[in-house]
Amino acid sequence: MVQPTEVVFPTPPAPDDGRGGLREVGWLAYPVILSQISSTVMGVVDSAMVGRLGATELGAVGFAGIWCWTLFSLFFGTATGVQTFVSQDHGAGNEGRCGQWAWQTLWLVVPAAVVAAGILMVVQEEALRLLGPSAELQIAASDYLRPRLIGAIGMTFAFVWISFFRGIGDTRTPMIAAIVANVLNVGLDYALIFGEFGFPAWGVTGAGVATAIGEWSYALFVFVAALGWPRIRSAFGTNPVKPQPAALRRLLHTGLPIGGQWVMDMLTFAVFTTFVARMGDTSMAASQAFVALLSMSFMQASGISVAASTLVGRYVGAGNLDAATRSFWTSQVFAGLLSVGIAALFLAAPEAMMRIFTDDPAVIALGVPLVRLGAFFQLMDAAAIVSSGALRGAGDTRWPFVAQSLLGWGLQVPLAWLLGVARGGGLHAAWIACTIYIAILSLVLFWRFRSGRWREIDI
Numbered sequence: 001m002v003q004p005t006e007v008v009f010p011t012p013p014a015p016d017d018g019r020g021g022l023r024e025v026g027w028l029a030y031p032v033i034l035s036q037i038s039s040t041v042m043g044v045v046d047s048a049m050v051g052r053l054g055a056t057e058l059g060a061v062g063f064a065g066i067w068c069w070t071l072f073s074l075f076f077g078t079a080t081g082v083q084t085f086v087s088q089d090h091g092a093g094n095e096g097r098c099g100q101w102a103w104q105t106l107w108l109v110v111p112a113a114v115v116a117a118g119i120l121m122v123v124q125e126e127a128l129r130l131l132g133p134s135a136e137l138q139i140a141a142s143d144y145l146r147p148r149l150i151g152a153i154g155m156t157f158a159f160v161w162i163s164f165f166r167g168i169g170d171t172r173t174p175m176i177a178a179i180v181a182n183v184l185n186v187g188l189d190y191a192l193i194f195g196e197f198g199f200p201a202w203g204v205t206g207a208g209v210a211t212a213i214g215e216w217s218y219a220l221f222v223f224v225a226a227l228g229w230p231r232i233r234s235a236f237g238t239n240p241v242k243p244q245p246a247a248l249r250r251l252l253h254t255g256l257p258i259g260g261q262w263v264m265d266m267l268t269f270a271v272f273t274t275f276v277a278r279m280g281d282t283s284m285a286a287s288q289a290f291v292a293l294l295s296m297s298f299m300q301a302s303g304i305s306v307a308a309s310t311l312v313g314r315y316v317g318a319g320n321l322d323a324a325t326r327s328f329w330t331s332q333v334f335a336g337l338l339s340v341g342i343a344a345l346f347l348a349a350p351e352a353m354m355r356i357f358t359d360d361p362a363v364i365a366l367g368v369p370l371v372r373l374g375a376f377f378q379l380m381d382a383a384a385i386v387s388s389g390a391l392r393g394a395g396d397t398r399w400p401f402v403a404q405s406l407l408g409w410g411l412q413v414p415l416a417w418l419l420g421v422a423r424g425g426g427l428h429a430a431w432i433a434c435t436i437y438i439a440i441l442s443l444v445l446f447w448r449f450r451s452g453r454w455r456e457i458d459i
Helices: 022-051 055-079 080-092 093-129 135-166 172-196 204-228 230-236 243-276 281-317 321-347 350-355 361-393 398-422 426-453
Strands: none
Touching: 022 172, 022 204, 022 281, 022 321, 055 080, 055 093, 055 135, 055 204, 055 243, 080 093, 080 135, 080 243, 080 281, 080 321, 080 361, 093 135, 093 230, 093 243, 135 172, 135 204, 135 281, 204 230, 204 426, 243 281, 243 398, 243 426, 281 321, 281 350, 281 361, 281 426, 321 350, 321 361, 361 398, 361 426, 398 426
16 A cells, blocks of 8 residues: 555646647646546446336436536535645745635535535425426435435535645646546445345435445545645645635635535536426437537536636736636647547447447437537536636636526526427527537637636636
């Protein structure tokens, strides 16, 4: 076993192409991309296991999982505000202050997550009834949701320390933690869903318990790494500190809009998914397969966005605004090149892409045009994700929150309802509405960074 004193903190290589260049962005981005791939693959395996129990159980896990993530995304998103403060202090040479931002955020979001989980434990059955799924699905969803609420507290805790590590430029420690947690989750899924290796067969409850244990193992891994590795603790001041009202106010000012942006994004997608579900099971199946394919683009864009956020924050803190701007442009080019490759794959083999998930001819027939549409959608989505990350690194969080909220509720939801439901355009028309929304959002966020307003923001 490797002892903590033997751990060498990874230092990015000096970029050959200048600060904010491709090598620097890629060094930070690829571990996040690998983490996303790990989570996506494990999620597919989880679904395949639960699917063996029946369609109701599979639907219940998906339904409860979406709403659990939506309800806690306020805390998850707010926790990522740590990265902005840590990266800017790191860039300014104030490494010893980085750890305090993680502790202040813990005092802010974890107690709130505990209270939210307690309330939801009490009201979950009535809330599920009001949402309107079948009685059987309500029971299974409730069984799955109870342990997931406990796990959501762990994920809130984890997001704080993940964001701390990303802020100091270490994206590898969260990557290792994600892989370990996901492997543990899959093993426990198999044991607790089906009653293998002497464990009880708990079905969907077992799936929820396995995921909750995986989430808490993720949290404990990054927490122990932050406090247990002497080089991290001494260099970045990760020892516990008391709540500081001034720091809490600054964190709320910058982090809360990020949480709000996450909530608005999830809520608009949940409403959109409700529209699609009412179009029939075939439409829902085609849409879900399409969303899974889009995750191919989302994974790489998300990783590059984290790199952009870290580097922009670091160079803003160092007063090198030219390097911050160069980091944004490099990240956009990097994400764009990868997205073009995915677009080519979508356009060349849309039917083969759909057959990864289903052999149903009706589902494939609906899905093939969506995959072609997705070639353009994921290009715009990647640009929006990277722009959002760069703005977050600069501390510009309130404007993107307002813009995304207005566009989501003022354009995406009503346009999807108008084209897909009111005019009877169905699934394709609804996704065209989403593509129009993401294209406009991408342009708006891109323009915001190009305007240079972030240069005037002081967090």
